[in-house]
Amino acid sequence: MNMQTIESFLSTTLTELAIKIAAAIAFWIIGRWLIGKVVSVMQAAMNRSAVDPTLTKYLGSIVAIALNITLVLGILGYFGIQTTSFAAMLAGAGVAIGAAWSGMLGNFAAGAFMLVLRPFKVGDFVQIGGTVGTIHELGLFGTAIITPDNVLTLIGNTKIFAENIVNYSARPVRRVERTAQLAGSVDPLDAIARFKAAVAQIPHVATSPAPEVNLLDINLVGCVISVRPYCHTDHYWQVYFDTNEMMVRVCQEAGWPAPTPAQIVKTMAVA
Structure with missing residues (x-):
């Protein structure tokens, strides 16, 4: 194998690799833009349908995470990486992370139950987790409330369901x-x-x-x-x-x- 053949091989390989990297970057930028548009359209449609703002934000986060994972797997597949083995590795990593972050997953599950049971909504004055205040935001893992002395407090969703929930805004007076x-x-x-x-x-x-x-x-x-x-x-x-x-x-x-x-x-x- 002479030097001309080696140079031709390297030139061709590097050119193909550069094209793939450029394409992957383009796919990532366009994909992220499309995901943002999809989530925005979905949330706008839910707002027009008078869906609870808490549920709208919660579902938007879940859809965004799922689409981003799909985008990453698609880019890896374009490079020729076996996504099945990658998915298995990701599942294994998920089990390990889940064992280490069991409390976080518990908060996530409790947040999902709150969306179903709807014990309170954004703007309600409540007593949850031993704290009294107004619901500011319901997140995937914790609920943010503003106490009467204007302090923002974040409470884990698991702690909320572990204690009594008092909703002072549930009744008109x-x-x-x-x-x-x-x-x-x-x-x-x-x-x-x-x-x-x-x-x-x-x-x-x-x-x-x-x-x-x-x-x-x-x-x-x-x-x-x-x-x-x-x-x-x-x-x-x-x-x-x-x-x-x-x-x-x-x-x-x-x-x-x-x-x-x-x-x-x-x-x-x-x-």
């Missing part, structure tokens, strides 16, 4: 629980009438169901009145604070004395 301790000299029926009239004037208090004002308890100090207005979750804390201010204002306007514990003093006569 929720109840505010407050109590007023009165002095023993205050007429409880008069107090109930005054509180009922005042609580109805608080902004954002729902009319249906109507606020509940009742005689809750009687103790050594006097009567305890429960004041329970209903409101939307978005206005819960404002109504909570306004109810406290209303009770103080009513007590001051009525001139009721401050509640103090009753004391009985016994004296013994000295013979």
Whole structure:
């Protein structure tokens, strides 16, 4: 074999390899562009059909991952690599990774169940995983919520299903629980009438169901009145604070004395 033959062989081989590499790069760029378009069209169609945003994003991620794997296998096949053996190797690697990342896979499975059961959606005010806040995003492995003090918190989906889920936004209104301790000299029926009239004037208090004002308890100090207005979750804390201010204002306007514990003093006569 002379040098001319070797040079011709190398030239031909390198030329074919360069063409294949260029074609593979072109396939990758075009394929990624097409995948982005497919996912965008799919998500746009789901949005037009008023599908839940959480489900739309979740399915879009799954489709994108599946199409990217298909694209990689297609490029490898173009280079003449046996994709069956590669798929077997990928499956073996998946088993090993799955064993190491069992917790992550558990979070993934829990996320899939959340899409089916739909215990909450983006924007709901909930208590999950021991944390209270507003649902910001439901991801493949974790759910992001924003707490009332404006802190972004990520909770693993497995932890969410391991504990109770409280959805404060599931119902149109929720109840505010407050109590007023009165002095023993205050007429409880008069107090109930005054509180009922005042609580109805608080902004954002729902009319249906109507606020509940009742005689809750009687103790050594006097009567305890429960004041329970209903409101939307978005206005819960404002109504909570306004109810406290209303009770103080009513007590001051009525001139009721401050509640103090009753004391009985016994004296013994000295013979």
